[in-house]
Structures are given as C-alpha cells and as structure tokens.
Amino acid sequence: MEFNVELAWNILPSLLKGAGITLALIPPTMVLGMIISIPITMARLSSNRVLAGAAWSFTTFFRGAPALILLYMVYNGLATLSIVRDTFLWNIFSSAYTCAVIGLTLNHAGFLTEVLRGAIQAVPQGLLEAGYSLGLSRTKVFITITMPVGLRLGLSAYKNEVILFTKGTAAVGAITVIDLLRVANETVSKSFDPLTPLVMAAALYWLIVQFILFCFNNAERKLAFHT
Numbered sequence: 001m002e003f004n005v006e007l008a009w010n011i012l013p014s015l016l017k018g019a020g021i022t023l024a025l026i027p028p029t030m031v032l033g034m035i036i037s038i039p040i041t042m043a044r045l046s047s048n049r050v051l052a053g054a055a056w057s058f059t060t061f062f063r064g065a066p067a068l069i070l071l072y073m074v075y076n077g078l079a080t081l082s083i084v085r086d087t088f089l090w091n092i093f094s095s096a097y098t099c100a101v102i103g104l105t106l107n108h109a110g111f112l113t114e115v116l117r118g119a120i121q122a123v124p125q126g127l128l129e130a131g132y133s134l135g136l137s138r139t140k141v142f143i144t145i146t147m148p149v150g151l152r153l154g155l156s157a158y159k160n161e162v163i164l165f166t167k168g169t170a171a172v173g174a175i176t177v178i179d180l181l182r183v184a185n186e187t188v189s190k191s192f193d194p195l196t197p198l199v200m201a202a203a204l205y206w207l208i209v210q211f212i213l214f215c216f217n218n219a220e221r222k223l224a225f226h227t
Helices: 003-046 049-064 066-078 096-121 125-134 138-153 154-175 179-192 198-223
Strands: none
Touching: 003 049, 003 096, 003 154, 003 179, 003 198, 066 096, 066 154, 066 179, 096 138, 096 154, 125 138, 138 154, 154 179, 154 198, 179 198
16 A cells, blocks of 8 residues: 555645634634633632532543543533423534534643643742732732733643644544544545545644644743743
8 A cells, every 4th residue: 555646636625624624623622721721720729628629520520531422422412401402502512513612622621720720839939929018919919920920831731732632633523523534534435545545634633733833832932032
C-alpha cells in the first residue's frame, strides 16, 4: 500500500470542509468551558465544604469520563428523556453539532477548573498582601491581582489542555458530526485505501495544532514582555 497522490488531491476539498467543522468546535468549547469553570473554580476554593465537595465531584466526573462517552450521553442519552423530547430543549439536543459542543465543553470545563485552581493557588502571597496593604478589598484584590496573575501562570497548562481537547474532537464523528476524521473514515470505506485519507487527516490535524501553539506561544511572549 502506497500513498496515493491523486486520491489525496481529490479528497482535499472534502477534508478541508471537515477540518472547518473541527475548527468550528474549538471557539465555543473554549468560551463556554471558561464561563462554566470560573464559578466552579471559586466553589472548589471555597471554605464551604458543600460547595467545595460539589465542585470536586464535577471535576472528578468530567475529567475521568472519556469524551466519547460524554458525547454519547448528551446525544443519545438525553434525547431519550421526555423533558428533552417534549420541550423546547429538543431544538438544542436534536443538533449533533450542538451536542458535540456540550459534551466537549463539559469535559473541557472539568480540566480547566483544575488548571485555574492550580494557577490561582500559585499566585505569590506577597502580591496579595501588597494589595491588602493598599486598602483594596478582597474582591478587588481577586479581580485586579489574583485572576490576572493566575491566568498568566496557568497559560502554559491551559495551552496543553486546549491541544488535548482539540485532538479529542476526533470523537465527534461517532455522533454523526461530519468532522475531519469522519470524512477521512468515509473516504477509506469508499476507496479501500486506509493509508492516504488518514495520512491527510493527520497532516491537517497537525496544522491545526501548530496554529494553536503559534497563537499561545505568541501570547506567552507578549505577556512575558510586559511582566
């Protein structure tokens, strides 16, 4: 079996279309994951045992559950509930793309919560004491010192998590989302060539990851310049 250049060229438009779907999953997952993880992080750091325990349970479950199982639970499992089928929620969960975003977001939020928690706890105590000495309230210290510094400290870990969940988007084909890997697999079944489509898909995934790395590395350099 050899790499078929002619087949690779012919399937490139379809693969690029699938890559577009893969890319379209990343921004909403990042934004929603951040929105969900911030309050859960606050609960995780809370002295209230009930809040901290609930946040711990969330992160433990969604970090431990495979992304593929979460996708099946959202797309196939929730669709069987009458509260979903017989209400406006069906308009949301009837879309495979929306279910993919929800499943990936829950998985991403579980990891991101731990990234934020570790970053916030790594903020030097001296910076916080300096803020208090200036008469800033705990809320102002958190907004102006803890969060900005914590986000900077956690950027590298966040970069790694984004790369991991980007690779994890390959699982969405299992719930009928026509992403990059699903296009490649369909081409394999039609062409009986298992090498060329998968090599092309791997190359496009590599390019996507390199683009993400470029963006994060550029951000890290700029932040390092101003610190």
